[in-house]
Amino acid sequence: MIKYLKCILILFILSGIASMSLALDKGSVVGMWLFDDGNGDIVKDSSGNGLDGNLINSPGWVKEGKFGGALEFAFASANNVRVPLPHNDTVTIAMWGYYTDLPTTNIGLLHVQEGDFENADPGSKTIGVWVENTKMLWGRIIPAGVGNINFPKSKSLDAGTWYHIAMVIDADSKKATQYVDGEEVGQVDYSGKLTAYDFANIGRQGNETWEGMIDEVIVLNKALSSQDLKALMKGLQMAFPVEPKEKLSSTWGELKCSIR
Numbered sequence: 001m002i003k004y005l006k007c008i009l010i011l012f013i014l015s016g017i018a019s020m021s022l023a024l025d026k027g028s029v030v031g032m033w034l035f036d037d038g039n040g041d042i043v044k045d046s047s048g049n050g051l052d053g054n055l056i057n058s059p060g061w062v063k064e065g066k067f068g069g070a071l072e073f074a075f076a077s078a079n080n081v082r083v084p085l086p087h088n089d090t091v092t093i094a095m096w097g098y099y100t101d102l103p104t105t106n107i108g109l110l111h112v113q114e115g116d117f118e119n120a121d122p123g124s125k126t127i128g129v130w131v132e133n134t135k136m137l138w139g140r141i142i143p144a145g146v147g148n149i150n151f152p153k154s155k156s157l158d159a160g161t162w163y164h165i166a167m168v169i170d171a172d173s174k175k176a177t178q179y180v181d182g183e184e185v186g187q188v189d190y191s192g193k194l195t196a197y198d199f200a201n202i203g204r205q206g207n208e209t210w211e212g213m214i215d216e217v218i219v220l221n222k223a224l225s226s227q228d229l230k231a232l233m234k235g236l237q238m239a240f241p242v243e244p245k246e247k248l249s250s251t252w253g254e255l256k257c258s259i260r
Contacts (some may be wrong), residue, residue: 024231025222026047026240029047029049029220029240030049030051030086030088030219030220030221031047031049031083032045032046032236032240033046033083033202033216034067034069034216035061035069035215036068036069037069038063039061041054041055041058042054042055043055043071043081045083047240051084051085052083053081053082053083054082055071055081056080056081057077059071059073059074059081060072060073060074065096065213065216066216068215070096070098070213070214070215071213071214072212073203073211073213073214074211075103075104075107076103078207078209080108080201080203080210081203082116082202084116084198085112085197085219087196087197089192089193091169091194091220092218092219092222092223092229093110093112093127093167093217093218094165094166094218094232095109095165095202095217095218096163096213096215097109097163097214098160098212099159099210100160100211102132102211104133104208106130106131106138106208107209107212108128108129108130108203108205108206108210109129109130109210109214110127110130110202110203111125111127111200111201111204111206112126112201113126113199113200113201114195114196114197114198114199115198115199116199118207119206120207121206123142125142125205125206126141126194126196127140127141127167127194129165129205130208135156135157135158136155136156136157137157137165137178137185138150139151139178139186141188143192143194144194144195144196145191146191149188151176151188152186154186155178155186157180162215163180164180164181164182165178166178166179169190169223170190172192172223173223174191174192175190176189182229182233183226200219218232
């Protein structure tokens with residue numbers, strides 16, 4: 001009887017995981033970088049879309065990030081990860097960030113730009129997310145033909161703490177919103193069309209690198225809700241399984257056999 005009850009409990013948990021996975025549309029994922037590779041100078045795109053990234057100036061592989069491994073960046077090393085990124089006017093970008101110090105005016109989580117090259121020009125930052133040396137989270141978008149639109153600085157982030165940081169740019173609602181740990185911290189009006197871009201620098205904005213770790217970066221071509229973002233916070237492999245679909249079905253089969 002105890003063995004039977006344990007199996008029922010495991011089945012219930014797996015059912016919950018499957019339900020959460022179905023609640024988020026994997027078809028809307030543009031790129032997903034878990035940073036679990038552990039070595040090398042390429043970071044794998046786990047979405048299956050082939051947007052693998054190049055490590056620039058050797059960010060460090062860390063075994064214990066927020067979920068599994070992570071990458072560690074340093075301002076003094078001017079490093080980052082450069083990934084190809086198809087243009088969309090509606091986009092959600094989310095990641096875990098953990099900084100250890102504020103050695104410069106800003107430390108950059110993300111810089112989305114046109115072109116695969118080093119670019120410190122503020123006008124190239126179609127999408128930017130960073131923390132300035134006041135501890136305040138900041139960000140920017142550049143809609144087509146409009147010029148820079150800066151987010152309000154309304155959320156302070158402490159060193160030595162993991163935060164889930166997201167930006168949702170919604171062409172339908174004509175709003176762009178920043179979130180921390182699934183809660184809205186700032187919003188701006190948005191024309192509905194972004195300036196061209198085709199690459200993203202993760203761990204850097206302009207010429208200023210993140211100081212600390214980054215984990216589980218995801219980009220989607222739809223506007224996620226606060227509830228969706230909180231689902232992502234449970235781990236991308238739960239929200240969007242990267243294992244073969246057969247793995248779950250075989251697990252169910254094994255469990256059914258074990259309780260006969």
